[in-house]
Amino acid sequence: MYPHFQDAELENWHDFEIESRKEIVALLRNIGQKNQLIRMLIQGESDVCVTSILDVDDQRDTVVLDTSIDEEQNQRMANAERLSFETTLDKVRILFAAERIEPITHEGEAAFRISVPPTLIRLQRREFYRMNTPMTNPVRVVIPLPDELGGDTSFPLADISCGGIALLDNKMLLGDAIGKVFPGCRIDLPEIGAVTTSLQVRNSLDMTLLNNKTNRRLGCEFTGIQRSMLAYVQRYITKLERERNARIAGLG
Known part of the structure; x- marks a missing residue:
């Protein structure tokens, strides 16, 4: 074509x-x-x-x-x-x-x-194709942490791509984690399924909100992700894309 x-x-x-x-x-x-x-x-x-x-x-x-x-x-x-x-x-x-x-x-x-x-x-x-995930009823990633930090802890996603995710660490539980690898993480993608993968923190950004609270956004890369898991991610991105295009068309 x-x-x-x-x-x-x-x-x-x-x-x-x-x-x-x-x-x-x-x-x-x-x-x-x-x-x-x-x-x-x-x-x-x-x-x-x-x-x-x-x-x-x-x-x-x-x-x-x-x-x-x-x-x-x-x-x-x-x-x-x-x-x-x-x-x-x-x-x-x-x-x-x-x-x-x-x-x-x-x-x-x-x-x-x-x-x-x-x-x-x-x-x-x-590698640049990032889709923002829903702010209401957000998608969450569960990261296994030591017991003293609360054990398995879930964090809301800000966006997702075929290369990784951005998550929000509002309570600063992960600390200054750039370069650190978290194995055995699970992301539950609505209507698609659960993705399990290791995540490596690549960047960190602290943001001050309107109420003067600080929010930390961590950019994480998938490491060692299986092809079947990556297919789930691609299907979820396509789902978000369809929903976004439907909204654009509704406003057009």
Whole structure:
């Protein structure tokens, strides 16, 4: 579907295909409102046209795009049987495609028109792909601590990625733990299952809240996590992504 991306390259990205028309329209409108530049590529060619979204008409099932300043390039785009598009939104790569593109006039200026794409793909590098976890009824990680510190203790998560988690240590039970490894930790992912893994603390951040209380946020990396456990994490991230996109579409 997207010929200018190699499979080996895509393996390093978290990909999420969106099929909800409402979500697709909301995302395309957001791209247009933020004036994000879009790379438009004819399938099988290396010629790239930089464009932007001028309008998204949900009723007419159309997306209006700006033309190139190069008339020959515009003609090649108009004659293409298939085009692919790439842009970014909030550091996430967005990919979509069109079977054909039609030259039109939009508000007195030359423009292109395509149909609203039936699917759209969001890509983000796995190591940077973090999803905030719910603040109400938070996901928790149970870390085995010595008996003098209370034994097995649960901490709320702030976010989760394929590489690890950020947890909140409100009572400073873990101390200055950068570099320390906690084996046998358990994360209960709602509707997915329990993940067991060792966690190594990679960074620490103390935050002062509005009530002057201090909250400590610890960034932890999964160490020695099994592939089956990582699959649970990926499924949970996808679940959070679907819920977030549904909220975006609801507001769009």
